Amino acid sequence: MDNKTLSQMEKLQMQELMKTQALCLKKAKMYANQAQDTEIKQVLEILTSRNEGHIYNLSLVMQENGISTDELIQ
Numbered sequence: 085m086d087n088k089t090l091s092q093m094e095k096l097q098m099q100e101l102m103k104t105q106a107l108c109l110k111k112a113k114m115y116a117n118q119a120q121d122t123e124i125k126q127v128l129e130i131l132t133s134r135n136e137g138h139i140y141n142l143s144l145v146m147q148e149n150g151i152s153t154d155e156l157i158q
Contacts, residue, residue, distance in 0.1 A: 109135035
């Protein structure tokens with residue numbers, strides 16, 4: 085097996101990770117919008133930015149391996 089080829093289990097794990105990151109992003113955005121304390125709002129905005137980066141990087145790896153991300157990010 086080529087080292088760059090993902091196994092079926094790895095693909096499923098990446099899909100679950102993508103779903104988890106998308107949910108985390110959605111909640112962080114929601115809480116940031118509701119936060120009244122500026123420090124808490126700032127922390128949540130940092131978390132939002134990091135989650136967006138994680139989702140972007142996961143998307144790249146998944147697309148390189150022929151895994152559709154369309155239905156995972158909604």
